[in-house]
Amino acid sequence: MKARVYVMLKNGVLDPQGEAVRHALGSLGFEGVNGVRQGKVIELDLADGTPEATINAMCEKLLANTVIESYRVEVL
Amino acid sequence: MRAAVIVFPGSNCDRDMAVALKAAGADVDMVWHKDASLPDRIDLVAIPGGFSFGDYLRCGAIAAQSPICRAVVAHADRGGYVLGVCNGFQVLTETGLLPGALMRNANLKFICKNVDLKVETSESAFTEGYNAGDLVGYPIAHHDGNYTVDDATLSALQSEDRIAFTYGDNPNGSVADIAGVLSENRRVLGMMPHPERAVDAGHGGTDGQALFRGLVGQLAQA
Secondary structure (H helix, E strand, O other): OEEEEEEEEEOOOOHHHHHHHHHHHOOOOOOOOOOOOOEEEEEOOOOOOOOOHHHHHHHHHHHHOOOEEEEEEEOO | EEEEEEEEOOOOEEEEEHHHHHOOOOEEEEEEHHHHOOOOOOOOOEEOOOOOHHHOOOOOOHHHHHHHHHHHHHHHHHHEEEEEEOOOHHHHHOOOOOOOOEEEEOOOOOOEEEEEEEOOOOOOOOOOOOOOOOOEEEEEEEOOOEEEEEEEHHHHHHHHOOEEEEEEEOOOOOOHHEEEEEEOOOOOEEEEHHHHHOOOOHOEEEOHHHHHHHHHHHHHOO
């Protein structure tokens, strides 16, 4: 089975990289880009039947730093 | 006084840290990250700067899960002293020994220069060689030194006098100009600036000597 983990900075945590991307889009002439948030996508190739709770534990212990990041798990 | 300097793949300030500790009178063991235990009778663990595991995933995240870090956490839980500098500070936040996290610098640049710092407290073995309010110059060299912490924890850090150093001219966007913080028991210090690069006049300054001399002196008595 495969799972995809989306890791994003929490709302309210300033994202300087997203802000730089937003500026760059503006300077390329793309108008109306009001905000950019940059995150990570992590794809996991897992043994069949791996419980979602185990995937959440992987996120809590390593894949996300829950001080500043939130995560979402999508089992494919 | 015995100190262990942890070496990860990608550490690059480990020898500087050992030199600074030895110059202050410590016996130093270099400890490889795959070791599951610290040498006997270690007073201080120093986690040096560098780019452990290539900063993969997040700075310090992989190092924080290495076998030796479990021993470092156990050492801290027993009341042992831990100093983390630069990448070492990032590792300490990733292990949870210190609160907060270190994000990409606000200006997105890797910053390598000397900075002025204010010693905010002399109430720790690390800073007892200074007076609160002293201005010191240490080098910084980091891409991810933008300290962030939630408001409640920041209030606790302030009210418990756990902010060890602040920047004179905030280079990286850190909340409340924070350059270094102490644990609740004041025995774990994490800081982005490099005191170990400020112990030899030939390297541009010796303001870091008081940190190592004070620390080694305090722990030798203990």
